Amino acid sequence: MNSKRKNGIAPSEITAEPVWRSRRRWLVRAALAPAALATPGLVDATAGEPFGAKLAAPPDKRLSTTEAANGWRDITTYNNFYEFGTGKEDPSRYAGRMRLDPWTVTVDGAVRRPMTLDVDALRRLAPLEERVYRLRCVEAWSMVIPWTGYSLSRLLARVEPTGDAHYVVFTTALQPDVMPGVAAGILDWPYTEGLRMDEAMHPLTLLTFGVYGRVLPAQNGAPLRVVVPWKYGFKSAKSLVRIHLQAERPITSWMRAAPDEYGFYANVNPAVPHPRWSQATERRIGSGFFAPRVATQPFNGYGDTVAALYRGMDLRRNF
């Protein structure tokens, strides 16, 4: 396995040990389960300990929650990534088939300097930080996840947005031959999401390359995704290929699929129920069978820095 090719990461950034260890795991697994060899791209991302190339990043305590993070296994086996199926374990089963190399992201639209960058160039664009964020899914479960990345604003500043840049549209990868969920319909593919420009520029909005100090496993949105911690999880689009700035508010995949259920803003709001269930509490995914239910906080607990973005807006109407 050539980690430079596989992860698009410079050898200087890699610690030899995890490469060796993941390779050894792979060999052990392959020996124990010959059928695994028939699954292209299978990697053992479901083991209890983090593995994969390391991404050095100092913790950013100011922007991190102090709550205990979920374990690697929860974070990498309980996923939503509908391109690979709607089951929580489907992404960890199938996302390893996604082709990650070559991979580029195009940043264009209402910008003075449109650019297309590969993953190495994107990763080097600003210093990486580790930030522990709560992730709250609209399905009323949540996790605490240590992400590695930098504020999306660093990239957006680089392309020099024009005065017409009011919204940011994220387009994610579409590889139907290796994505068993795509043929099932459900959404208009490719999966697209969007933010208002001021939301995209907020320091919490993280362009994310890693989790637990390792490059993102495929099921978590390799090679890079966005994470917007005060919004329901579906806003945090995985496996980005394009970031487009424009004047009009986009109609995103989930809005198109069910406009009464999934609004553009999707700020975490315990006072506004999903039409089919309450959003007042959430189940914190844990290793135990009886995961604790906790009260959901407005803006997922990030209201002190993000509520001002919505001053004067009716958040029931703009859900």
Ligand SMILES: Nc1nc2c(c(=O)[nH]1)N[C@H]1C(S)=C(S)[C@@H](COP(=O)(O)O)O[C@H]1N2
């Ligand atoms: N491309 C893409 N991105 C996506 C999704 C998806 O189905 N496809 N699911 C979203 C939802 S609903 C959630 S809750 C989060 C889950 O992120 P995680 O699996 O890394 O915890 O990813 C979001 N990003």
Ligand SMILES: [Mo]
């Ligand atoms: Mo979600």
